Amino acid sequence: MDYLLALDQGTSSSRSIVFDARGRLVAQAQREFTQHYPQPGWVEHDAMEIWQSQLATAREAIAKAGLRAQDIRSIGITNQRETTVLWNRATGQPIHAAIVWQDRRTEPLCARLRDDGHEALFRQRTGLLLDPYFSGTKLAWLLDHVPGAREMAERGELAFGTMDSWLVWQLTGGEVHATDVSNASRTLMFDVHQNRWDEELLALLNIPACLLPEVHPSAHHFGQTASSLLGAALSIGGIAGDQQAALFGQGCFRAGMAKNTYGTGCFMLMHTGGRFERSVNGLITTSAAQVSSRPEYALEGSVFIGGAVVQWLRDGLHAIKSSSEVQALAASVPDAGGVMLVPAFTGLGAPYWNPEARGAIVGLSRGSSMAHIARAALESIAFQSAALLQAMSRDAVAAGGEPVSELRVDGGACVNDLLMQFQADLLGIRVVRPRVIETTALGAACLAGLSSGLYAGLDELSGQWQAERVFEPAMSRERAAELMAQWERAVRQTVAR
Numbered sequence: 001m002d003y004l005l006a007l008d009q010g011t012s013s014s015r016s017i018v019f020d021a022r023g024r025l026v027a028q029a030q031r032e033f034t035q036h037y038p039q040p041g042w043v044e045h046d047a048m049e050i051w052q053s054q055l056a057t058a059r060e061a062i063a064k065a066g067l068r069a070q071d072i073r074s075i076g077i078t079n080q081r082e083t084t085v086l087w088n089r090a091t092g093q094p095i096h097a098a099i100v101w102q103d104r105r106t107e108p109l110c111a112r113l114r115d116d117g118h119e120a121l122f123r124q125r126t127g128l129l130l131d132p133y134f135s136g137t138k139l140a141w142l143l144d145h146v147p148g149a150r151e152m153a154e155r156g157e158l159a160f161g162t163m164d165s166w167l168v169w170q171l172t173g174g175e176v177h178a179t180d181v182s183n184a185s186r187t188l189m190f191d192v193h194q195n196r197w198d199e200e201l202l203a204l205l206n207i208p209a210c211l212l213p214e215v216h217p218s219a220h221h222f223g224q225t226a227s228s229l230l231g232a233a234l235s236i237g238g239i240a241g242d243q244q245a246a247l248f249g250q251g252c253f254r255a256g257m258a259k260n261t262y263g264t265g266c267f268m269l270m271h272t273g274g275r276f277e278r279s280v281n282g283l284i285t286t287s288a289a290q291v292s293s294r295p296e297y298a299l300e301g302s303v304f305i306g307g308a309v310v311q312w313l314r315d316g317l318h319a320i321k322s323s324s325e326v327q328a329l330a331a332s333v334p335d336a337g338g339v340m341l342v343p344a345f346t347g348l349g350a351p352y353w354n355p356e357a358r359g360a361i362v363g364l365s366r367g368s369s370m371a372h373i374a375r376a377a378l379e380s381i382a383f384q385s386a387a388l389l390q391a392m393s394r395d396a397v398a399a400g401g402e403p404v405s406e407l408r409v410d411g412g413a414c415v416n417d418l419l420m421q422f423q424a425d426l427l428g429i430r431v432v433r434p435r436v437i438e439t440t441a442l443g444a445a446c447l448a449g450l451s452s453g454l455y456a457g458l459d460e461l462s463g464q465w466q467a468e469r470v471f472e473p474a475m476s477r478e479r480a481a482e483l484m485a486q487w488e489r490a491v492r493q494t495v496a497r
């Protein structure tokens with residue numbers, strides 16, 4: 001009974017991982033699902049395909065681990081955040097494709113709310129900006145565009161959810177409609193101070209409250225799975241949005257502790273404890289995973305093009321055949337030789353927030369080679385992350401706290417030692433890579449382990465987290481500052497077009 005099953009419902013695939021009681025990975029299974037791009041700027045998923053792929057991986061992971069369902073003590077769910085689905089409570093069928101977090105179709109509604117002067121209220125209550133990224137305007141769009149949806153919603157026949165709620169509904173055979181605070185905090189409808197849906201914001205978005213799931217702490221017994229699905233009725237004991245789950249899985253439970261996930265993009269979060277901090281440096285405030293009803297927060301910033309720049313080297317420039325070759329190519333030169341690559345392919349996110357910016361390679365000379373460009377590409381991931389961390393540290397200091405003193409890392413690109421060393425060099429702080437880099441799934445499993453009594457508390461989990469490698473900064477602070485200044489100059493060139 002001492003195993004935990006994490007369901008990790010991501011943007012491009014559904015994965016399931018079985019962990020043992022000491023947080024060691026026992027078995028995993030993964031399935032990709034279809035991405036739909038019906039119009040420029042629109043991104044959709046088939047929620048039924050997501051559910052089927054998630055269920056299949058859960059069964060496969062349990063089988064690969066050689067376990068019976070009864071050996072699983074509890075299930076933790078973690079998910080791509082903000083992605084919005086609306087379904088019929090009677091049939092359990094979605095009434096439209098899920099609108100994915102990347103989808104930009106609701107910019108006109110966001111602009112209208114901004115023009116009407118509502119942004120300050122949304123910021124204050126939710127910690128977010130009025131941006132199509134978040135769920136609220138996506139839900140409003142569905143109610144306004146799917147024929148009959150609003151009438152059905154008002155009759156109480158529909159249910160809204162992010163992917164966690166959708167999976168819980170399906171797993172419990174339509175018995176439970178619930179979410180956790182960390183997912184709710186990404187919807188633009190949730191008051192993160194009171195931990196409850198906000199009627200004023202719902203009215204501004206024209207959304208009936210009867211659509212919304214119940215909100216609980218992230219470590220909580222959400223319900224039991226229907227016994228026919230996995231071979232036994234299992235407890236669902238934890239839910240958190242994937243970035244907050246990663247923060248939790250990294251053991252970042254206290255103010256000032258930060259993690260960066262180096263995936264396609266990068267997501268950096270810094271815990272701020274029980275204090276809601278408003279960034280003056282372009283970051284957003286979000287609810288951290290919570291183990292009780294006491295609110296806890298994090299500051300968050302994201303880099304749009306992180307590991308994706310390596311994919312561009314591979315697929316766009318044909319400079320490498322596989323992503324793992326980038327390290328050898330970049331290491332074949334001692335430095336980038338003055339080349340700076342700003343991968344503003346889709347504009348720049350925090351702390352720059354410039355949707356119009358486009359990419360650039362600057363500082364080329366006759367001696368520049370593909371190796372210099374590859375090195376500059378890799379370094380761009382660290383430069384963008386460093387700009388985020390500096391913004392976070394400035395916010396922390398402005399709020400009377402300390403600058404970040406250590407960065408915990410995970411995600412597909414954190415295996416790159418050259419990148420991690422350069423990150424430590426730029427930041428001037430330790431960069432620490434844990435033994436288990438599947439921290440998102442681990443975080444969800446830990447939440448389920450806490451609510452099911454497998455773990456006594458956060459101290460036990462802190463003790464379990466182990467570093468695999470520590471990258472100590474080796475560059476002089478003068479040189480690091482010079483490089484950051486060079487980077488900022490290159491960024492300005494991409495913006496001033």
Ligand SMILES: Nc1ncnc2c1ncn2[C@@H]1O[C@H](COP(=O)(O)OP(=O)(O)O)[C@@H](O)[C@H]1O
Binds near residue numbers: 262
């Ligand atoms: N050795 C490497 N060095 C740098 N980047 C890498 C390396 N291996 C993989 N990547 C990058 O990591 C990303 C995949 O990481 P992953 O965490 O799986 O992303 P996601 O969860 O966003 O799909 C890809 O963008 C890939 O280019």
Ligand SMILES: O=P(O)(O)OC[C@H](O)CO
Binds near residue numbers: 009079080241263
């Ligand atoms: O599925 P991922 O890992 O790309 O994460 C998506 C984020 O949760 C979006 O906010």
